[in-house]
Amino acid sequence: MSTAVAEPEVKAPSEPMFSKKTLKLITDPFNDNNPITVQVLGICSALAITVQVKQAIVMGLSVMVVTAASNLILSLIRNYVPNRIRIIVQLVIVAALVILVDQTLKAFVYDVSKALSVFVGLIITNCIVMGRIEAFALANKPWPSFVDGIGNGAGYGAILVAVAVIRELFGSGKLLGFQVIPDAVYAAGYVNNGLMILPPMALITVGCIIWIQRSKNTKLIEKH
């Protein structure tokens, strides 16, 4: 993805909506600063709910909504939050948002909500959410904070979906619940890899993704 889309010639008194800096907030979490593969946050939920693509998409969207909305809200009130109860305020707002997301899922996608079970509730403890609020939203204006939340949520969701595609394809021969591997292949002796359904394979898949990403993007490799 190129960041050249930004238009520096726009003569606005304030920064343009999608300046180079703001766009970088969206593209960074996909590569240089991915919450899962680079910051290694939110691994627990990534292992648990990537058996099916549908669950991964819903989970990714839920996290995106929570990070974006909590970043936005906390950035809006950042100058009015008493410093001593800062963390409590963050927790209350994140928890409220997560409950809202959970209730909405229960009302509209009941089966997915059942499959995600406790993991929606555990978004509260997802380090990505609190991490972005502390590190970014409390020190930045609402719009960049919102974009940062979207970017990090999407970066998290992208890895989730990538892992889920691999696991659902090889674990059950389906994608989004539709049979992808034709019956003829099964007739020829192909068997679904049962190991793919189990959480350890998610860890190994994430590991492979990290490996591929680092071999392409050498500046991520730590020098010891």
Add this chain to the structure above:
Amino acid sequence: MALDINSNKYTFGFSAVMVVVVAVLLAVASESLKPMQNANVKREKMQNILSSVGVKATAGEAEALYAELITGSVVIGHDGQVISEPKNEAFNIDVLAQYKDKAKQDGDKEFPLFICEKDGKTSYIIPMVGTGLWGPIWGYMAIASDGKTVEGVSFDHKSETPGLGAEINQGWFQAPFVGKTIFTDAGEFAPIKAVKGGAADDDMHGVDAISGGTITSNGLSAMIENTLKIYTTYLKGIQAPAVEELAPMAVDSLAVDSLAIDTVNVKVIQ
């Protein structure tokens, strides 16, 4: 701004306002989404009832299939007799409360039973609730028109151990129930038990328990026994509509009667 945002007063004020705002927001959201959530729960219950007779319905088609296949329902009192004018509709009865709610008088208890007509065969679906290792377990058992052969079961659980007790909602565990009977040839009540170490091949009243899931298996056996014994009178009525109640049942109802008398006596003394 003269306002000191780090003063105690401001901190208390801020938290108070925040709590009220968040509480109101969540209350409004919860109330406005409740009807849709309840509809989902209702559809899931229909799916569970249908799956006990081997019909796998998606959430979308559950209501139509339920209306088509479940042709009737009966409500049974604690003494095993059919209640002709139940206080609640069978589907809406909170089965868990009938067994667990200590405040409920025996006379107020109502136990639902669903009648299914599928491919010209009638089966009687009995809802069950019980306790596993970590939390509640529940399910439905479909009894064939002979009043004693199991046609199918569906069990589920809230939080049993994955891979062990949680397996009760899997097909491999539920399939062996089909064809077992809940009465001996002599007509005695013999609920199906999950047998530790595996049930004998010719055991008509036992299935294999789950290794490593002993407490869940025992809880399941207890659930089946406790639930079915309430329905024995009704099921016997199906088996032999003309025959009088058998001796063991008479003893049972006597026991219940004397219990009832005891509670009356206690009240009089009080």
